[in-house]
Amino acid sequence: MRLPESQVAVLNAASATDEQTIEQLAEELGIKPETVTGAVFDLRDDGLVSVSETVEETVELTDEGEEYAEEGLPEVRLFRAALDVGDGDSIPMGQVIGASSLAGPQVDIALSNFARKGYGRIDSGELVPDADASPDGDEEAAALSALLDGESVDGDVLDQLESRNLVVRHESTIRSVLLTDEGVDALMMGVEAAETVSRLTPEMLTSGEWQDVEFTEYNVEADAPVVQGGKKHILRQTADRVKDVLVGMGFSEMEGPHADADFWINDCLFMPQDHPARTHWDRFALDVPPMEDIPEDLIERVRSAHLEGVGDDGDGYHSPWSEDFARAIALRGHTTSLSMRYLSGHEVGELEPPQRYFSVEKVYRNDTLDPTHLLEFYQIEGWVMAEDLSVRDLMGTFEEFYSHFGITDIQFKPHYNPYTEPSFELFGRHPETGELIEIGNSGMFREEVLRPLGVECDVMAWGLALERLLMLMYGFDDIRDVHGTLCDLDLLRETEVIR
Numbered sequence: 095m096r097l098p099e100s101q102v103a104v105l106n107a108a109s110a111t112d113e114q115t116i117e118q119l120a121e122e123l124g125i126k127p128e129t130v131t132g133a134v135f136d137l138r139d140d141g142l143v144s145v146s147e148t149v150e151e152t153v154e155l156t157d158e159g160e161e162y163a164e165e166g167l168p169e170v171r172l173f174r175a176a177l178d179v180g181d182g183d184s185i186p187m188g189q190v191i192g193a194s195s196l197a198g199p200q201v202d203i204a205l206s207n208f209a210r211k212g213y214g215r216i217d218s219g220e221l222v223p224d225a226d227a228s229p230d231g232d233e234e235a236a237a238l239s240a241l242l243d244g245e246s247v248d249g250d251v252l253d254q255l256e257s258r259n260l261v262v263r264h265e266s267t268i269r270s271v272l273l274t275d276e277g278v279d280a281l282m283m284g285v286e287a288a289e290t291v292s293r294l295t296p297e298m299l300t301s302g303e304w305q306d307v308e309f310t311e312y313n314v315e316a317d318a319p320v321v322q323g324g325k326k327h328i329l330r331q332t333a334d335r336v337k338d339v340l341v342g343m344g345f346s347e348m349e350g351p352h353a354d355a356d357f358w359i360n361d362c363l364f365m366p367q368d369h370p371a372r373t374h375w376d377r378f379a380l381d382v383p384p385m386e387d388i389p390e391d392l393i394e395r396v397r398s399a400h401l402e403g404v405g406d407d408g409d410g411y412h413s414p415w416s417e418d419f420a421r422a423i424a425l426r427g428h429t430t431s432l433s434m435r436y437l438s439g440h441e442v443g444e445l446e447p448p449q450r451y452f453s454v455e456k457v458y459r460n461d462t463l464d465p466t467h468l469l470e471f472y473q474i475e476g477w478v479m480a481e482d483l484s485v486r487d488l489m490g491t492f493e494e495f496y497s498h499f500g501i502t503d504i505q506f507k508p509h510y511n512p513y514t515e516p517s518f519e520l521f522g523r524h525p526e527t528g529e530l531i532e533i534g535n536s537g538m539f540r541e542e543v544l545r546p547l548g549v550e551c552d553v554m555a556w557g558l559a560l561e562r563l564l565m566l567m568y569g570f571d572d573i574r575d576v577h578g579t580l581c582d583l584d585l586l587r588e589t590e591v592i593r
């Protein structure tokens with residue numbers, strides 16, 4: 095017969111005639127009592143041993159009990175002192191106490207037990223010892239010294255000692271083990287220790303070997319290294335959520351080049367070519383050939399809008415307009431370039447109102463890096479094309495959009511953009527600092543933008559900063575916490591975007 099190692103050991107150590115306790119077996123075998131207990135129960139389940147249980151009470155002296163067992167109970171010491179200093183009459187208390195060498199709380203203990211146990215009485219500050227009393231018959235004192243010598247003591251006096259906190263009682267179950275007849279037979283036939291394995295294999299299952307082996311126990315409480323798996327960056331997670339929300343609001347997604355012709359980035363937006371934002375220190379110009387693929391008629395209409403304006407009362411900039419300048423390539427400073435491409439019909443053909451489009455894409459600006467500015471960031475671009483739009487539609491759209499992210503305190507401030515009229519900046523309140531922070535820019539596209547594109551109805555549009563939305567959602571106040579070498583890894587690891 096094959097059995098786990100600990101069971102083999104216990105079986106060999108157990109006797110058919112003399113009961114042994116688990117503690118005795120553990121000591122004899124040099125294994126932990128818990129292990130022996132486990133083995134004994136398994137052996138009993140297999141009928142190889144029998145187990146009998148008795149409940150045993152053990153009594154232990156407390157520190158105080160031990161002290162009194164050695165030096166005498168306080169009341170006894172008081173009585174002896176009273177006999178020493180007096181002649182059986184009443185003696186002033188202070189005198190007896192002084193002679194007793196009792197101190198601190200022991201004085202009170204002595205006094206409160208003195209009369210109870212018949213050693214005398216206490217009368218207006220005087221101690222009157224009882225001449226017939228004798229500490230030799232003190233049951234409590236006798237019990238304490240018996241316990242100190244490891245002898246057992248009768249119940250009533252134990253209750254008294256327990257109430258004085260001089261002893262504590264414990265109950266424990268003592269298990270005694272005897273070999274059964276089957277156990278004796280098994281030993282005669284020979285019992286071997288089974289192999290211990292830590293992994294169950296398919297071979298062990300098919301051969302049936304698993305029945306004879308002992309499996310090592312798992313220590314489920316062992317420390318294990320924390321595994322930080324890869325996960326999507328919270329910015330990406332939030333971008334995905336923004337897309338879901340906008341798709342849910344009926345928008346379609348725009349796509350387009352990160353490096354684009356200035357024509358789409360600025361000229362279509364009625365940005366004068368001498369605008370400060372178009373100078374070399376504000377844009378990331380690329381040293382690549384100019385863009386060829388721009389519809390000629392559109393170029394003509396945009397040039398004309400810049401030079402002469404549109405409509406009867408329109409007025410252009412009258413400054414020179416260079417086609418080469420418009421075809422030069424730079425990294426886009428906003429994704430409104432995509433809106434221009436789509437509104438012009440260049441991407442998906444002529445669009446009939448109503449239409450709703452968005453993108454959540456990267457833009458590039460030659461800004462100075464600080465807690466709220468990055469050189470590249472994500473813009474949530476969007477526009478709605480319809481007949482008769484008003485500023486209320488714009489505000490309502492933002493309120494609906496931001497409410498999906500738990501942001502309800504949105505403020506609007508009049509603003510200026512060369513391409514929208516009216517224009518509004520959007521502000522939201524930072525959850526930690528309470529500060530109003532700018533979260534976007536918006537407006538209704540001007541005639542000078544829409545006419546050359548061939549759009550005849552109203553278009554409201556916006557560019558919102560994804561990183562700023564994140565700041566409002568998660569309360570961090572430095573954008574570099576989520577970006578770049580200074581990023582807060584714990585924040586990135588622990589923040590989950592609720593979908």
Ligand code: PHE
Nearest residue numbers: 428430535536537555556557
């Ligand atoms: N392009 C603007 C910006 O980057 C945002 C905007 C888009 C404003 C469309 C109005 C209309 O700030």
